[in-house]
Amino acid sequence: MSWFRALLPSAGPQSMLTLITVAAAVSSGIYLSTVVLYFTRIVRISPMQVGAGLSVAGVACVVSNILVGRISDRRGPLGVLRASLFVGAVATVGFLAVDGFAMYLIVIPAAAAAQACVQLLISAMIPRVVTSRANEFRAYIRSVLNVGIAIGIGLAAVAVQWDSALVYRVAIIIAAGFLTAAVPLVAGLPVMGPAAATAEYHGDRWIALRDRPYLALTALDGVLSLQYRIQSVAIPLWIIGATAAPRWSIAAIDMVNIAIVVGFQVRASRRVVDATAAGVALRRSGWVFLIACVLLATAHGRGGWVVVLILGVGAAVLSVGELWQTAGGFEASNALAPPQDLGLYLGVFGIGLRMADAVGPALLTWLCISLGVIGWYVTGFILLAAGLLAPVVIRRVASTRDRYALVPAL
Incomplete structure (x- = not known):
């Protein structure tokens, strides 16, 4: 060991x-x-x-x-x-x-x-x-x-x-x-008391659920999180139904994703040190997801080693986007949450991923499988739009922190 x-x-x-x-x-x-x-x-x-x-x-x-x-x-x-x-x-x-x-x-x-x-x-x-x-x-x-x-x-x-x-x-x-x-x-683990142990707080106990700028950020991350379902749902169905790629390529693509995330997640996160950098990372992920969707769409009707290569490159590009989306989402969700309510805010932020889990399989099956090539393009532009909006929403969240941070009771 x-x-x-x-x-x-x-x-x-x-x-x-x-x-x-x-x-x-x-x-x-x-x-x-x-x-x-x-x-x-x-x-x-x-x-x-x-x-x-x-x-x-x-x-x-x-x-x-x-x-x-x-x-x-x-x-x-x-x-x-x-x-x-x-x-x-x-x-x-x-x-x-x-x-x-x-x-x-x-x-x-x-x-x-x-x-x-x-x-x-x-x-x-x-x-x-x-x-x-x-x-x-x-x-x-x-x-x-x-x-x-x-x-x-x-x-x-x-x-x-x-x-x-x-x-x-x-x-x-x-x-x-x-x-x-x-x-x-x-x-x-070290003893950890309540996050707000140094003061009593008054105000809205469920303020995260009414923090509209932060909820907007949660929604954008939920849209970007559709990329996880592209990996687990859309790509396997696309390989089986629209290409002549061998079935083993599904497992190979999963291994490519795991290898990239395990090998490069820390490196991709080193410069994402504040909310501004998080917005840049999320915007970058949107562009990369678009490129990945376009690449994957070109696999339609192809076979042999050419389609395996296209699928492998497309999946690798998708995984690079995942690195930046994960880094940006982690940093933004933590940096923009009031420290005394970090657990609650992270719980609310997780709603975006859960909604992607719930809606993503059906949505992506319709877009990428039923509509085919054009659906892949639509999916890519949806992810790009979310990425481009992320820095704008993050600036809005940052500008409203005084409004949503709880004030120590006198």
């Missing part, structure tokens, strides 16, 4: 936060890769019911992120992180007890919401654990998250290949075990 320890930050709390991230990410990778097949093939829940449950889980993620973010701000994040890890582990083990749709509707939202809350709390704790260059550590955590998810997906691939009830259940137990193992690691 010496090679793994070499990847960890030298500081104790940072190493502990990294290990918690890895554990949660491996569990998430197993969850993402097995949940649909396990419940449809083994438990025999209909695909429509599985999809409905995942939609409910998406709503649960949004609501729980907002509530947990606020609780973290007012009571401190460590207890909430322990509870989220524990609930996630129990809900994941609960998969084994599901024998119908009703039980499924209980455990899936609980597991998904717990996973989302763990990621939120890790993001909210980074500024309190890292005293300098927090943006680089956020990028490092993003890379670690991708590595962990890739490991989880690899473990889940064994279950998918065997397609056996026993192997699926072993994978589920492993996923729960990683979350359980992370619970005692929380004790290695």
Whole structure:
């Protein structure tokens, strides 16, 4: 394990936060890769019911992120992180007890919401654990998250290949075990009280939900986050339905994305040190996403190594855009949130990604698959428009911070 320890930050709390991230990410990778097949093939829940449950889980993620973010701000994040890890582990083990749709509707939202809350709390704790260059550590955590998810997906691939009830259940137990193992690691983090521990605050307790400039930024990030669904939904369907590319190219493209994000996320984030730089990064990502969409559109009707090359380059360009979008979104969401309400604001900011998860698959299937080449162009220009608007919206958010920051009570 010496090679793994070499990847960890030298500081104790940072190493502990990294290990918690890895554990949660491996569990998430197993969850993402097995949940649909396990419940449809083994438990025999209909695909429509599985999809409905995942939609409910998406709503649960949004609501729980907002509530947990606020609780973290007012009571401190460590207890909430322990509870989220524990609930996630129990809900994941609960998969084994599901024998119908009703039980499924209980455990899936609980597991998904717990996973989302763990990621939120890790993001909210980074500024309190890292005293300098927090943006680089956020990028490092993003890379670690991708590595962990890739490991989880690899473990889940064994279950998918065997397609056996026993192997699926072993994978589920492993996923729960990683979350359980992370619970005692929380004790290695420094004590963190409420974010507003030095003063009592008055005003709107849910001010983030009424902070219209910040909500506009959240919406723009949600539009840009459609790029994740391009990677996971539009490209595989495009390869199968509109090109003669070999099926293995789908997995190869996923590996290209993981390699680029893991290898270059920290480097891409080094100059994104304030809200202004975040706006530049988001604008740059919009242009890159447009280029990627145009490249991917040119794969239509092609075959052989030419189409593999086009798809590979297009996916690589898309991944570069992801680097800048992630760096810009991380920095803007943190820098423009009042410190005493950081958890709540990050929970609200996460709504953009959750909406992209909910709307993206259907929207991109219609645009990129049903409309074809022209739909790829439309998608690219939608992402470009969001990127171009980002610096304008960020300036607006920055100019209104005095209005939305809570004032210490006298």
